[in-house]
Amino acid sequence: MSIPTILVTRPSPAGEQLVNRLRTLGLMAYHAPLVNLSPGNDLTRLPVLLQAMQPGDLVFVLSQNAIRYIHPLLNRNKLSWPAKLTYYAIGRSTALALQAVSHLPVNYPLNVSTSEGLLALPELQRVNGKQALLLRGNGGRALLGETLIIRGAKVSYCECYQRNPVYYDAHKQSAYWQHARINTLVVTSGEMLQQLYTLIPAYYRSFWLLHCRMIVVSERLAAYANRLGWHDVRVAEGADNDALIRELQ
Numbered sequence: 001m002s003i004p005t006i007l008v009t010r011p012s013p014a015g016e017q018l019v020n021r022l023r024t025l026g027l028m029a030y031h032a033p034l035v036n037l038s039p040g041n042d043l044t045r046l047p048v049l050l051q052a053m054q055p056g057d058l059v060f061v062l063s064q065n066a067i068r069y070i071h072p073l074l075n076r077n078k079l080s081w082p083a084k085l086t087y088y089a090i091g092r093s094t095a096l097a098l099q100a101v102s103h104l105p106v107n108y109p110l111n112v113s114t115s116e117g118l119l120a121l122p123e124l125q126r127v128n129g130k131q132a133l134l135l136r137g138n139g140g141r142a143l144l145g146e147t148l149i150i151r152g153a154k155v156s157y158c159e160c161y162q163r164n165p166v167y168y169d170a171h172k173q174s175a176y177w178q179h180a181r182i183n184t185l186v187v188t189s190g191e192m193l194q195q196l197y198t199l200i201p202a203y204y205r206s207f208w209l210l211h212c213r214m215i216v217v218s219e220r221l222a223a224y225a226n227r228l229g230w231h232d233v234r235v236a237e238g239a240d241n242d243a244l245i246r247e248l249q
Contacts, residue, residue, distance in 0.1 A: 003027075004184040004213070006248060007177060009034045009192050011163070014064070018186070018241045022248065030180060032173070033166055034192040034199075039069055040138065040159035046070060047079050049133060049158055055084040057131040058153065060118075060144065061106075062090050064097045066135045066160040071101045090118055093240035113238045114218050115144040128152030138162045139191075165195060174204040184213045184248070188239055190224055197228050205229075215247050 006022060006029040008015050015031050022029035050059070061067060074080060081087070081102035088106065089095035091113025095106040109117030118124070132153040134145055137160070145155045187193045193216070200209045213232045214225050217239040225233045236247040 005181045006184045007032060007182045008186045010188045011035050011037050014241060018244060021245060034195045035163040036166055037065055038162045038164060040161045042159040043069055043073060046158050047077055050082050053085055053131050057085055059085050060088045060134045061094055061098050062136040064094050067097050069161045091238055119147050133158060135160050168199060170199050170201055174200050178208045186215045186244060188217050190221055193224060
């Protein structure tokens, strides 16, 4: 492939940060977020939910976006992350972000930033009688919660943020991206992948979109991209911007 011209679809601020870093490295990159973020419907309930948990109960933080909304809420209420709980993160970047604001240990899978990787941790094989609180956005995969229930945990969810679709003029945006010679796409969720596929009209999809290289963050997402018609799909080592830059270079 020729020198990459990259379209980053992840929401702000991470999407803008990634584009700025790529441009600093001399690469052509554009930002077109397919979702924007807002506070979740359950966010204000979270302090009560955390305080009601017992020592040793489990808290799962499923993205850095959750921390972005939770930590300011705790600060405003003069609260801290309860030290009596055991914390898990979906991947290294989320774990480091949580450690930075909570000053507490956070467990995470070392090799893959996925629900499957998290569920493979030895300490999560037997969770009988534990309360498990999943801090996440609206919707998302049910695998983590369903598996923890099978293993004996009592699972509850807290919607800490919402992903809201960003709407574009399909023909105008497709023509602009093709004219800009976009040939590499960065997509970090199945929701955004489906939205991108649906946004682009069939003509542009056949002659341009499906011929772009696709950079994704999990094997599951790569398989989905293949089913939709992409052939050149690469999986980054993680979902953080550092891993994406390594793959793009």
